[in-house]
Amino acid sequence: MKIVVCIKQVPATNEAKIDPETKRIIREGLNSILNPFDTYAIEEGVRIREKFGGEVIAISMGPEKAIEVLREALSLGVDKAILLSDKEFAGSDTWATSYALAKAIEKIGDVDLVICGKQAIDGDTAQVGPGIAAHLGWVQATYVMKVEDIQDGSIKVRRMREDGYDICEMNFPAVITVLKDINTPRIPSLKRRLAARQAQIPVWKPADIGADTDKIGLDGSPTRVVKTAPPPAKKNVAKRIEGTPKECAEALVRELRMRSII
């Protein structure tokens, strides 16, 4: 089995604070992390390899700094890592990103399975996984909560849906995107971490993957961000209740009754 895991370096948006003056995000001191959903994708790839053999390759597109998350993937058990990095890739939206990743997967060759996290926490789009599948013309399964079985060139997965789940079987090559439910990622050993620090990670440019430069970067992106603004203004006339817990509870219940809510 040859498995590719697509990962992304993201800002730790949970920690983001807004500058009250400029209404912009304070980026200074904001850490970059491996997209949390991607750790589950890495773990699942490594588990499948441990059971069925083969190799797991992590790829990421981003600035040179993104090599950090590839080292993390190596420490978590992937066999190889490749970075797609070039100024021509900059500004790619999900269409162009999934195109570039698909071209890299073609270049790697003979890939059976691509695993992505459900979505990245900075964009939250969940579009790159299905985009890769569409560019490659492969089948896909998204919101995968369990890999049920792999045999004879096919994979059986449990997909979450709003009213439960389904069991879907598909032939390789295929793309899956995984939820946090799928596994519990391992903690890397010190030995692996040290080895990952030393690893040579190739950097691929558009020419290396045969990418059409009209389809990558800002020029290759159908969407444009035209404006950013702070989130909508909040209501600011909250009625405040203070006092002992009992007083608060009495006041709340009174308010709710006055408004016929209870």
Added chain:
Amino acid sequence: MILTSVTDRSKYSNVWVVAEFLSDKIQPVTYELVGAARKLADKRSSKVWVVAMGSGISQQVGSLFAYGADKVIVVDDSRLSGFIDELEADVLARLIGKYNPEIVLYAATARGRALAPRVAVITNCGLTADCTGLDIDPENGDLLQTRPAFGGNIMATIRSSNHRPQMATVRPRVMRALEPDPDRTGEVIHETVEMSDMLKIKRIIDVFHSDETTVNLGDAEIIISGGRGMKGPEGFELLRKFAAKVGGAVGASRAAVDAGWIPYSHQVGQTGQTVQTKVYIACGISGQIQHLVGMQSCDFIIAIDKNPDTPMMQLADIAIVGDVFEIIPEIMNELSKM
């Protein structure tokens, strides 16, 4: 890459909604999308079309006209019963090529978020996920798509000027359906599924309906939601008792879910569910914007927190300053007296 030039744009018209079906039942989000599409179509002096793909669904599409649709394309085929992403994407891409819509809206559900990016790649179109606002640029007619970005810390407005159709997904309960008008009628067009090789390589083996995998917060009238301030799984036990008392459902912030105190299926916010309940009681939730975008349309918001200055305490209709672990039992006491 084929850039659709400005002269080409005139060939695209009408606003499409891809109807959302679950187990071949039309979902309310479809009516919400039709409501949003109606406003856009009126600004563009064009029509609202709905594409309904499923098995045995023909009888259900009549209601779409009452909610504002002008035309419905029905693709009713037993092969569309389960969700085969590739088959639905192929059908949709073919219909888009045939009828040239200007805008296509999808529900940002598990199905819609799998289908839309596939269609966007096949048709070479831009796609914006989880839009909370949709409008038409009065100057050039472009669709202006607003969505939370960067973990919800900013709102970004996105356009796709050089590509048609323009595509967006919208989460359930973000838009409001119009009041249905039972006298409204429209035209139904029937289309068929062409044989697809995809069916040979992908099969739905089984479907399981379960209450455990998804907590449908959308059906609740009251949500009792907890955040970091609940301190641990025991805190959520208290919220469960509170919810049972008032007949509500339990929600949670991402912080509480990430900490493992409660399953993801309870998460409210940009990466969880969007809710529009009558009452939302936020307990120990500071109110990261990514949480607020998922619950700010609730009719009546109550916040309980020690810190009076959090965004949630500012947003709330009633903000109770104090310790959730002391106040909630007292509220339950008070309610028992009634």
